[in-house]
Amino acid sequence: MAEPKENVRDVVVVGGGAAGLSAALILARSRRRVTVLDAGTPRNAPAQAVHGLLALDGLSPRELLRQGRDEATRYGAEIVAAEVDDVARTPRGFTLRTRDGAVLHGRRLLIATGLVDELPQIPGLRQRWGRDVLHCPYCHGWEVRDRAIGVLATGPMSVHQALLFRQLSEDVRFFGNDQQIDERDRMKLDALDIPVVTGRVAGLEVVEDRLTGVRLDDDRIVPVETVAVASRMAARADVFAGIGVTASPHPAGSYIAADETGRTPVPGVWVAGNARDLSAQVGAAAADGARAAAHLNADLVAEDTDRAVARLLDAGVVR
Incomplete structure (x- = not known):
């Protein structure tokens, strides 16, 4: 009926x-x-x-x-x-x-x-998502301007993401996360003084509910205040x-x-x-x-x- x-x-x-x-x-x-x-x-x-x-x-x-x-x-x-x-x-x-x-x-x-938003399986990313783990420079970039920003390599858009965040801070570093970076992209990062950190990302370093760094699989901790990741x-x-x-x-x-x-x-x-x-x-x-x-x-x-x-x-x- x-x-x-x-x-x-x-x-x-x-x-x-x-x-x-x-x-x-x-x-x-x-x-x-x-x-x-x-x-x-x-x-x-x-x-x-x-x-x-x-x-x-x-x-x-x-x-x-x-x-x-x-x-x-x-x-x-x-x-x-x-x-x-x-x-x-x-x-x-x-x-x-x-x-x-x-x-x-x-x-x-x-x-x-x-x-x-599907995030890489890196400990701490989901818990900090929307706070000091970000993806969009237009949504939240102004709020993290001039901070130490780490960009995690997760796919084909990651280098582009690093270039966008470089507009907002002079202290941007690119975490290669064991991914291959082609020669042209590496040249872009070098031209804008964005250092490439080698090694696989193992997690985030958080002190008193504040992001303080990115931890690598060899236990190195690279200081950053914000992490950008392309979901x-x-x-x-x-x-x-x-x-x-x-x-x-x-x-x-x-x-x-x-x-x-x-x-x-x-x-x-x-x-x-x-x-x-x-x-x-x-x-x-x-x-x-x-x-x-x-x-x-x-x-x-x-x-x-x-x-x-x-x-x-x-x-x-x-x-």
Whole structure:
């Protein structure tokens, strides 16, 4: 039996971060019935503040989300704290089941689940992540300017990361971590006076809850105050595999492919934010959510109009 029309949302948004809430705000202001399912695990939760966000620089991530939820619900959006367990296609759109057993129905689906930072298995990295272990010079670089910064080699973007942090401090050193550095990259490091520390990184040195150095496998300790590491950024996509949405490989991790509007190859499914664009900061993710919402609404308007025209034709009304 078909789900009653009144129980079907126009859009179900999975993910209550900047992209998902921004999309919900735009859709609710367009008088769409929209529900956001938020698992409550934002990527930037360990960070003390959001930076580089115009007019809101320095606001805590949780306060940003609180204000975003208040704004979206003011216009009628529904925010539900729940983790999606299963997604299936139906004749009218999609059915989503949450881990606590709730079932929601939506005509369209917007994926705004973000990504997961997968860190190297080096003791101490995860515990210090978002504090004095960082990855983005634009998010937190100003806060560590002029400090002793160590950049850990973890992949193809590590040298580029070292060059970016060198803009912020004259005291930057590159930990090779037993990885091969090609001649051209070594020349770049040498040209900017970034010394290369040889040997495998064994862990971090922490004294009184303060990062003081990087420990190598030969027990050398190289003093640093901040560590920069390029994480592998993996889109949260597993739960959508049943409807044909899977993550695509990327040199820095994985992402969900879509066109410039956020429309995926799977009919009725859009994606926005970090799940689509690994490099998006909070402001860019929010803008991406707004853009996807506008195109989603236009798609629904087109479908509603086509149905209205079909009803006129079925009734024999011709003008």
